[in-house]
Amino acid sequence: MNNFQYYNPVRIVFGEGQIKQLADLVPTNARVLITYGGGSAKRTGTLDEVKATLDNSGQREIFEFGGIEPNPEFTTLMKAADMVNENNINFILAVGGGSVIDGSKFVSLVSSLQNEDGSVSRDKAWEALTSFCRNIKSAIDLGAVLTIPATGSEMNSGGVINYSERHAKLPFGNPLVYPKFSILDPTKTLTLPERQVMNGVADAFVHVMEQYLTYPVNAKVQDAFAESLLKTLITEGLAVKQNPEDLEIRKNIMWTATMALNGLIGAGVPQDWTTHMIGHELTSLHGIDHARTLTIVLPSVMRELKDSKKDKLLQYARNVWNIINDDNQLTDDEVIEIAIANTEGFFRTLELPINFDDAKLDESAIDPIINQLKEHGMVALGEHKSNDLEVSRRILQRAAASA
Ligand code: NZQ
Ligand code: ZN
16 A cells, blocks of 8 residues: 545535534634526525525625536636625535536635736636646635535545636646535435436546556555445446435435545555546537546546556456456456446446447547647556557547447
């Protein structure tokens, strides 16, 4: 196991009806900006529930900013940051999914980067984003009410921001934006369209894979933990399709997605975020949902990198898919191919795309993606930093050739 520090200060408040805890969790004298997305929080009544809880307690002043898009847009977030400054906001409450929470984290970090007239400097905010926001030294406190289990943003300090005009979707991270708390009420997920439920399961699945599918470092807890998260996502992902109203299934999906990216399984192990980094370019160029970019890319990453990931792929085959080959009837390559095919089968059952064809893309999509990876400095990806643009090209060629 490698050396590591593990720090995660997020208070998780889990369970049905727990939005009422906001009364105690949000400081009573705060000037609160409630942020939300394109309307689901309004439609489902969650926003009203949140406001009622906050209004009934304390001297808080409440402001609202709606309209944060899926794949949150830089330009929209700049307007929210101006609102923060104009109203002296000192607490942001994100009500929504990864996009709203990520966007709110970004607002929290960049609202202090001001021009002389007090407006937020778009140039400084963009510059901060291109350097991962790692040098920002102050941020506004933030909390979250999660409405879609997927990203883990509710319990981590990262985010991803889209800037359409620049064709850029860039990640950032800063410990200042660990949420002070996140409320996870699984009943809130019952209103999700099936597509979003499946997206969430797939995103969490790939988060685990990116921290697991590298090379062994004898990290027994992290490995066993990762495998149990993967197995849970497989069983509960298939189960929720059959029984979408079953709250017990929703509870397990929600907590699994949070655990998939809160730092725990990634501590002390190598990581490989190749699938995500290529996926971000697919979203920014083609508008494909985040999770669906991942299910398109992951099988090809597994095949292209099967030699360097061989030990972990065999472990994945045995411990996650129960492919036992003790009598050596199969070659290692055959075992690995079955595990990859099972992974694809799982995604397909959830009606997720697994190649270019499924996403109505063809070979002509490859060059622009490679150019974008170059532009964004994604030229040495993977646990060995050896996935250069040629490797990424081969991964994409596999995704384009697979049918
Ligand atoms: O915008 P509204 O109207 O709220 O609708 C949303 C949106 O259309 C809808 N929705 C959310 N909760 C709902 C609901 N509809 C009905 N009932 C509910 N309870 O679902 C749609 C998708 O929401 P979004 O927040 O975009 O989904 P998700 O949580 O999957 O977030 C995706 C974003 O997170 C980033 C992705 O890149 C993407 O931008 N990621 C963030 C990460 C992190 N912070 O650690 C890691 C991930 O790898 C990921 O990159
Ligand atoms: Zn993701």
